[in-house]
Amino acid sequence: MLRRPEIRIGIDIMGSDSSPELLLQAADELAGSIPPNVKLVAIGHPRLQASTSLRYKTASETIEMDDPPLTAIRRKKDSSLCVGLKMLREKELDALVSAGNTGALVSYAKMSLSMLPGLMRPALLALLPTKKSPVAVLDVGANLQCKAAHLIQFAQIGAAYQLARGQALPSVGLLNIGSEALKGTSELRMAYHELSELSKEPNAYFRFAGNIEGKNVFDGNVDVLVTDGFSGNIFLKTAEGLANLILDRINENFSGDEALHMRKHLQDLQRHLHYAEYPGALLCGVKGVVIKCHGYSSPEAFSSGIREAIRVASEGFIQILQDKLVKRKP
Amino acid sequence: MLRRPEIRIGIDIMGSDSSPELLLQAADELAGSIPPNVKLVAIGHPRLQASTSLRYKTASETIEMDDPPLTAIRRKKDSSLCVGLKMLREKELDALVSAGNTGALVSYAKMSLSMLPGLMRPALLALLPTKKSPVAVLDVGANLQCKAAHLIQFAQIGAAYQLARGQALPSVGLLNIGSEALKGTSELRMAYHELSELSKEPNAYFRFAGNIEGKNVFDGNVDVLVTDGFSGNIFLKTAEGLANLILDRINENFSGDEALHMRKHLQDLQRHLHYAEYPGALLCGVKGVVIKCHGYSSPEAFSSGIREAIRVASEGFIQILQDKLVKRKP
Numbered sequence: 001m002l003r004r005p006e007i008r009i010g011i012d013i014m015g016s017d018s019s020p021e022l023l024l025q026a027a028d029e030l031a032g033s034i035p036p037n038v039k040l041v042a043i044g045h046p047r048l049q050a051s052t053s054l055r056y057k058t059a060s061e062t063i064e065m066d067d068p069p070l071t072a073i074r075r076k077k078d079s080s081l082c083v084g085l086k087m088l089r090e091k092e093l094d095a096l097v098s099a100g101n102t103g104a105l106v107s108y109a110k111m112s113l114s115m116l117p118g119l120m121r122p123a124l125l126a127l128l129p130t131k132k133s134p135v136a137v138l139d140v141g142a143n144l145q146c147k148a149a150h151l152i153q154f155a156q157i158g159a160a161y162q163l164a165r166g167q168a169l170p171s172v173g174l175l176n177i178g179s180e181a182l183k184g185t186s187e188l189r190m191a192y193h194e195l196s197e198l199s200k201e202p203n204a205y206f207r208f209a210g211n212i213e214g215k216n217v218f219d220g221n222v223d224v225l226v227t228d229g230f231s232g233n234i235f236l237k238t239a240e241g242l243a244n245l246i247l248d249r250i251n252e253n254f255s256g257d258e259a260l261h262m263r264k265h266l267q268d269l270q271r272h273l274h275y276a277e278y279p280g281a282l283l284c285g286v287k288g289v290v291i292k293c294h295g296y297s298s299p300e301a302f303s304s305g306i307r308e309a310i311r312v313a314s315e316g317f318i319q320i321l322q323d324k325l326v327k328r329k330p
Numbered sequence: 331m332l333r334r335p336e337i338r339i340g341i342d343i344m345g346s347d348s349s350p351e352l353l354l355q356a357a358d359e360l361a362g363s364i365p366p367n368v369k370l371v372a373i374g375h376p377r378l379q380a381s382t383s384l385r386y387k388t389a390s391e392t393i394e395m396d397d398p399p400l401t402a403i404r405r406k407k408d409s410s411l412c413v414g415l416k417m418l419r420e421k422e423l424d425a426l427v428s429a430g431n432t433g434a435l436v437s438y439a440k441m442s443l444s445m446l447p448g449l450m451r452p453a454l455l456a457l458l459p460t461k462k463s464p465v466a467v468l469d470v471g472a473n474l475q476c477k478a479a480h481l482i483q484f485a486q487i488g489a490a491y492q493l494a495r496g497q498a499l500p501s502v503g504l505l506n507i508g509s510e511a512l513k514g515t516s517e518l519r520m521a522y523h524e525l526s527e528l529s530k531e532p533n534a535y536f537r538f539a540g541n542i543e544g545k546n547v548f549d550g551n552v553d554v555l556v557t558d559g560f561s562g563n564i565f566l567k568t569a570e571g572l573a574n575l576i577l578d579r580i581n582e583n584f585s586g587d588e589a590l591h592m593r594k595h596l597q598d599l600q601r602h603l604h605y606a607e608y609p610g611a612l613l614c615g616v617k618g619v620v621i622k623c624h625g626y627s628s629p630e631a632f633s634s635g636i637r638e639a640i641r642v643a644s645e646g647f648i649q650i651l652q653d654k655l656v657k658r659k660p
Contacts, residue, residue: 214567218575237544
């Protein structure tokens with residue numbers, strides 16, 4: 001029998017808005033239901049080591065949510081966040097999951113792991129539900145303002161991500177305020193033109209579907225949605241907020257036995273709605289798999305982020321992306 | 331008995347993605363249920379005049395949805411859109427409703443009605459449902475990129491709008507990717523600072539609630555949400571798209587008698603969800619009340635836009651905004 005290679009997932013339990021104890025417990029519970037070749041390694045304060053049966057790496061410091069990112073990564077070298085990324089760089093881990101300070105995670109990942117050859121900036125990618133298959137949205141918050149060249153790289157990264165998930169020739173759309181080629185800012189218009197050209201090349205690995213409005217993303221006609229980090233973050237959080245509003249209204253309108261009956265039927269719906277929040281965002285473009293979970297992750301959401309890290313590390317996303325980027329070289 | 335002054339609402343029935351016949355019919359039907367002092371005036375092609383009992387103003391040309399706005403308003407002076415705005419300028423109307431070309435409507439409104447003294451740019455304002463009272467969101471598509479000075483004016487316009495609706499000391503939030511004062515672009519940080527200062531003045535007419543993330547807007551803790559037209563449009567359309575996705579899932583999960591039972595209970599929910607689409611957007615900052623309905627407005631949505639025009643014209647929004655702007659002068 002072929003023995004599958006070991007996959008080691010580092011889990012930063014510190015520095016989020018949730019308690020380290022709860023996140024550690026979530027990881028502990030998950031450990032019983034993952035494939036035997038996957039090993040979880042918790043990274044956190046020494047005081048918590050005794051309370052888990054997982055492999056444990058101690059880190060004496062914690063980067064807090066409101067720490068200024070650049071100062072934090074310079075001063076807190078022994079924080080769980082920095083220690084985890086260094087382990088990833090040294091190949092002691094195959095992926096890292098963190099619910100900590102986003103700015104610190106993105107900056108230190110870029111610095112310590114370095115970018116994949118040919119890529120300029122890291123991006124955060126989130127997978128969202130649609131009426132068809134899920135759409136990969138990037139960037140959802142790492143880069144406030146983007147040039148056309150950055151947006152084009154996000155398209156390449158997103159397409160490689162969907163290829164790794166098994167989607168042949170993924171379709172890529174640009175988030176815009178109308179579908180016509182001339183809509184939006186000058187950077188968006190340049191990106192539109194360039195993506196049209198790229199998708200016509202003989203070795204193209206994605207199809208360009210043009211501009212997509214916010215209301216059409218959920219129809220599921222694109223596999224990758226490209227946007228700058230400001231608009232992407234607005235998009236992601238608006239979807240989350242509206243889902244909450246609707247669930248609230250449903251709960252208001254149904255009570256007692258009827259509510260029970262409803263909830264049974266709405267379980268699938270709820271799971272899908274919360275999906276946006278669940279697996280966390282993938283930090284793309286750096287040499288390593290890093291999953292950023294929400295700062296206020298529930299134990300369930302955190303477990304979902306860990307499962308996503310296992311999936312991305314197993315599917316070879318980084319290798320596929322690297323291959324595609326090399327092919328693009330003249 | 332005091333006789334209420336006549337309120338005349340112009341209705342541009344041409345140039346949308348819906349048929350002029352359907353929109354005219356919607357206006358005709360609405361005419362039976364509005365206060366007797368409100369008069370509807372349809373504006374459209376001469377061939378349709380015979381099919382309505384409404385007052386009718388003929389316009390021989392039509393600006394199409396895909397006409398380039400600036401060329402269209404220069405060449406099609408006898409279009410329903412241009413004729414309606416000229417009637418508004420000449421005080422032959424108190425408000426105008428159109429589902430036509432947004433760019434042409436905004437540009438020609440600015441040119442023919444001119445801006446209110448002290449304001450730089452028109453903005454599109456949409457009223458959206460929340461867990462509490464509705465929030466006025468602006469700009470939702472008239473200005474792609476904005477300086478801090480524009481955002482501050484949007485805050486003043488939105489606050490005057492909520493004052494006109496009867497909300498004392500409305501609270502204003504800035505759409506951003508985090509709640510901290512230093513989040514977002516430099517223009518957003520400047521706007522944050524300036525709005526903090528303005529709201530501390532002795533004659534302040536709004537409260538500043540700081541930065542608001544997309545997911546928190548629907549909690550209803552701000553009455554006005556200020557944003558540039560690109561992000562605002564993404565926000566609006568994402569909310570609409572997600573609402574559609576969820577209704578779709580609900581329809582999928584319930585069928586037959588159960589569906590009927592469900593729908594009865596979900597009617598209120600659906601009405602709220604579609605609310606975003608219904609009353610259309612108010613074009614603010616110009617000297618006149620202009621309501622822009624969706625290009626693909628259903629007859630029901632178009633009627634809702636007409637009712638919104640009646641409300642805004644009756645409540646004296648323009649006068650209140652003008653008074654507040656004058657007070658701000660040194």
